[in-house]
Amino acid sequence: MFKRALTKSDFLLIVVNLIPLYGVWFEGWDPKTMFLVYCMETVIIGLINVIKMACVTLFVKSTDVWENNGSSTMQSGWFFIFFFIIHYGFFVFIQTQMFFGVTGMIPEGNMLMKYSSIPKLLGDNGMLMLLIFIAYYTVQNIFSFFSSGLYKIISLGRLMFEPYLRIFVQQVVVILGSMFLSFGAGKIFMLVFVAVKIFFELFINFDRYLAIAEKKQRLKERFKK
Structure with missing residues (x-):
């Protein structure tokens, strides 16, 4: 279930994730802002x-x-x-509400006020990182998806569930990290978070897990018939 070799895309992923870590440790960037960027990564x-x-x-x-x-x-x-938007959107909503509640970044108010405040909370550094993430995931996901020809053979069911394994691991760590932020341990946990995120992205073969699950489902359906 582990990847055997790193690709050029993997090295780019390392660089992209080390930028916010460098900013927090050496440029005085706010750890809460960077964790908010990682929350927005889910939306991207x-x-x-x-x-x-x-x-x-x-x-x-x-x-x-x-x-x-x-x-x-x-x-x-x-x-x-439609199902993905509703289901995934609910997941994002719960995750962001937990993050806002734990970090206290946004005072109590109506829901619309919370989400409309995100661009202001991100600031220049956060918006820069958000644009970097958008560029990276657009190239890494969309370009490889079409250039490899995967779009011709993949099932919509598998495609629909592709983001969940990665995002589940990532956002569990984000929520845990937001708790540490309230104790002033932002720099330390930022280091831990980035290390864990890079490890799971590079060494856990999520695509193989999905392929095995899909194969099992097909065998189950064939056996019933």
């Missing part, structure tokens, strides 16, 4: 996944198999996209 990955699903629906296949409680039906690709 979700939006990119919607684009990939929409491209598959428009240019490859308009319908695909929907697995639900042991039954299989054909559903429109737009149904997969």
Whole structure:
């Protein structure tokens, strides 16, 4: 389940994640702001996944198999996209609310006020990192997705669940890190967080886990038939 060799994309990932660490340790960047950027990383990955699903629906296949409680039906690709937006959006909402509550970055107020305050909270350094993450994930996800030809063969079901394993690990660490921030241990936990994030991204083969899960599901359905 572990990757055997690092690619050029992996080295770029290391550099991208070391920038906020360097900023916090040597340039006086606010650790809370950098953790907020990592929260927004979840949104970036979700939006990119919607684009990939929409491209598959428009240019490859308009319908695909929907697995639900042991039954299989054909559903429109737009149904997969709608389900992903609602389900993933709920996940992002819970994660951000927990982050805001633990860090106390935003005073109590209505929900719209909380989210409209994010650009101001990010500031120049946070916005710079957000743009770097957007550029990195756009190139790393979308370019490789099409250049490899994966878009021609991947199922919408697998594509829909692709972000979850990475994001689950990342955001658990983000929430734990936000707790440490309240004790003034931002620099230390920033170091721990970046090290853990890089380790999981580089050495845990998430794609293989998804492929195995998909294969098991197909075998289960074939056995039932």
